[in-house]
């Protein structure tokens with residue numbers, strides 16, 4: 001019998017520990033780096049040979065992995081029946097998701113252009129409108145004949161107006177609408193700290209291996225008709241009021257540049273075990289030497305495996321890691337000493 005690792009549960013090494021991505025079950029587990037490096041080097045080896053080389057603690061880890069179905073023993077003759085997964089990510093859409101803020105300027109926008117880009121998912125945000133009848137007519141005219149897979153509406157509430165029958169009617173008449181949210185105050189404030197959001201599935205994992213999973217193939221059109229990479233985007237690529245070719249804009253290298261900046265290219269995140277499940281709306285900044293960094297610090301410190309608020313949490317600066325506009329540096333001795341204090345002597 002030989003050892004095989006489950007192809008759908010890849011292991012990702014961080015600076016301080018490893019993480020198993022359980023893609024089919026949308027969850028994850030942690031493992032010590034040393035255990036991972038040793039056990040995974042034993043793939044395709046005979047059971048007895050492996051057991052002979054493990055100490056008591058490593059045997060416990062192996063049993064744990066088998067219990068969780070992350071690995072298993074199979075007869076030698078079935079060795080080639082468990083191929084590795086090719087995680088190459090492709091998508092037929094030039095733009096997969098669009099957010100558009102409807103206003104006087106953008107209300108004449110032709111949504112068919114998005115269909116030409118093969119955009120499948122749309123979020124329409126509406127801040128100002130005369131009344132629900134006008135809004136209803138506009139939405140019917142604009143999107144009832146489109147082929148989007150999902151359309152979410154975010155509509156600002158007006159005081160004293162009842163939205164119940166509008167909601168029912170619009171969902172019944174426009175099948176593409178998947179969700180309608182009404183809000184009172186202006187939303188979408190960008191917080192001053194960064195709190196990551198995790199999504200564990202094969203699509204996010206595969207996309208993140210190569211692309212920036214937040215900005216890749218996204219489009220944002222603001223209420224003034226400005227075309228950006230995302231709500232957080234600072235750069236305006238063009239404006240709907242100009243005689244523009246939207247397809248040409250989103251196909252340009254300048255527009256697509258951010259799509260290719262995945263977390264392997266960004267300091268701090270490239271050392272984090274969560275980097276292929278983490279959806280991050282921060283804009284990566286480029287240094288003069290072409291390396292990337294983020295301005296806001298994440299709530300998670302991957303060098304000590306601690307979240308802000310956890311016992312023994314320390315900021316990057318406190319552990320001797322500096323990542324700023326000018327450079328990245330890490331005081332490895334200091335980090336090691338702190339990790340020994342937190343994880344070994346505690």
Ligand code: SF4
Pocket residue numbers: 196263268269272273274275278280298299300301302
């Ligand atoms: S350090 Fe980076 S990859 Fe890790 S959780 Fe924070 S933002 Fe995500």
